[in-house]
Each structure stands twice: as C-alpha cells, then as structure tokens.
Amino acid sequence: MRGQGHRRRRRGRRAVRMLEPALLLLLHHAPAHGYTLLERLGEFGLGDMNPSAVYRALRGMEEKAWVTSTWDKEQAQGPPRRVYRLTAQGDEVLALWTQDLEGSREKIDYLLGAYRRHMEEGEGEHHSKTAG
Amino acid sequence: MRGQGHRRRRRGRRAVRMLEPALLLLLHHAPAHGYTLLERLGEFGLGDMNPSAVYRALRGMEEKAWVTSTWDKEQAQGPPRRVYRLTAQGDEVLALWTQDLEGSREKIDYLLGAYRRHMEEGEGEHHSKTAG
C-alpha cells in the first residue's frame, strides 16, 4: 500500500455513508442552518465532510420531503440562510435509517469477529507474491 | 413514506459498502473462485449481491494488486474459472479495512445511542407539515 497507491481515489472509500442519518438526527434535535449542521457533523465523526456535499444532501432531502426549508428572517453576516426543519416523513425515514444502521452494525461486527477469530487461529495467509 | 415514495432509488441505499472487505476476508481464509465467493457472501449478509458487481469488484481488486488470479487447471462444469488469491498487499488492505470498519462501527454506535437517548427524553419532534 501507501507506496504504490496510484489508484487512490481522491479520498473517500469509507465503509459507511452516514451523512443523511446524521443530518436527520441533528434536525430531529432542532431546526438548523446548513452551516450549523455542517459544523455539528463533527460530533458524528463526519467533521471532514465537504460543504458542497452537505448542502447537496440537504437539498436532496428536501426534494424527498424529509425536510423543509425556509429563509431565515434574522439576517446575520452573509447571504440569506435557509433553516432546515424535519418533517414527519423525515422522522419516519430517520427511524428506518436507524434500523438499517443496526443491521449494518451487525454485519460489521460479524465481519470484524470473523477477521479476529481468523487472526487468532493464525490460519489463512494464503498469499501469493505481491506484484511489485 | 411508503405512500408517495416515487423518488425511490431502484434499491440499495445501504449505509455500508462491505463488498470488498468481505471478499478480502473470504480470500484471506482461502483462495477461491468468483462464483464460490459469490455464494459465500451470504454469510456476511450480502447474499443479494449482483454477480456482475462481484466479478467486477474482483477484477478491480486485481488491478489494485490486492489479489491475483490464475486459471483453474481442474475443469468443472462450465468455462474456465479463475482462482483468486490474496496478495500480501491485499492482506494489508484488509487490515486497513477492518480499522475503518471499527471506526464506522463506533460512529454508528454513537449515532444510534444519540438517537435512543433523544427518543427516551421525548425531546425534538420539531416537525413541520409534511409536504404532501
């Protein structure tokens, strides 16, 4: 690895995609601006999210009617800001997401468990030569 | 939901992408044919994977030198089969994947925990009307 990772995607390649559920959860807590959400994503270990991705996700969720947005009347420094607010539908979706995430966690646990067991037993290691 | 889910993606939208790590783990156990791997993915809850996706993933991993393939001399029913074999590099990648998965699991746990706590406290529910 590292040495010849010329095939590296720009970044990413995470196992999980938790942006949407994290946003829904934050909004379940309270309505918020995109920028605020962006900052609070750090709590979920998503502090490295690209702003564009976050705003895009929010617009997408609005299209799907999981959230609604209104323009903030209070004007702070900067352009008009949207306030995103969870809908009842978004609430349901969040519940579904959590179920999915539970399933995902089980799968991860299974895989991780299998990996560890395998390592402890010292089996495997069916390598061939590395092509480099 | 349900009622107006016309925006539904064909399927998918799973939180996790575990195909590659699962394949690597299976190959860490022992070399195998694509078809065999395809069948054994069920163990990891990936029984619904599309064959194309699996073969494509294997070719991709070979390009990245995580695995190598050779033609199986033994001829069973059907066309010549490839035997995939983990490389030392693939072994490293698998280790990295597991680290990533551990991180992912922590994130999931955090999110799930936050969700439950929030539910128990009965806060939130900052809904607006559903746009439907």
Place this chain on the structure above:
DNA sequence: CCACACTATGTGCAGTTTGTCAATAGCCAA
C-alpha cells in the same frame, strides 16, 4: 448429432452518486 439447460464469467450502457473547484451573495473593515 443438435437443442437445451446449467454453471461460471464477462461486457456495455444508462442513470446516479461523489469529490473538487469555482462562483455567488451579503456584511464589514480599511
């Protein structure tokens, strides 16, 4: 022998998702 079913793998394409980069828009200070 020929058609056909079954095993196993691979390709092509269209639609979707993602990351990166750059643009816009308003306020404020110099």
Place this chain on the structure above:
DNA sequence: TTGGCTATTGACAAACTGCACATAGTGTGG
C-alpha cells in the same frame, strides 16, 4: 472599492450501480 469572512450553490468529471445480455464449456434428452 478592494478584500475578507460567512453561507450557499452550481458545474463537471470520475466513479459506482443495476440491468440486460454475451460468451464458454459441460452434461443430458431426443
């Protein structure tokens, strides 16, 4: 008016996905 900070958006290419279909060999019934 230039430049900096706060917010939000758009455009584009690369990557990914699902689906339909092509190929290739082997065994089987007629």
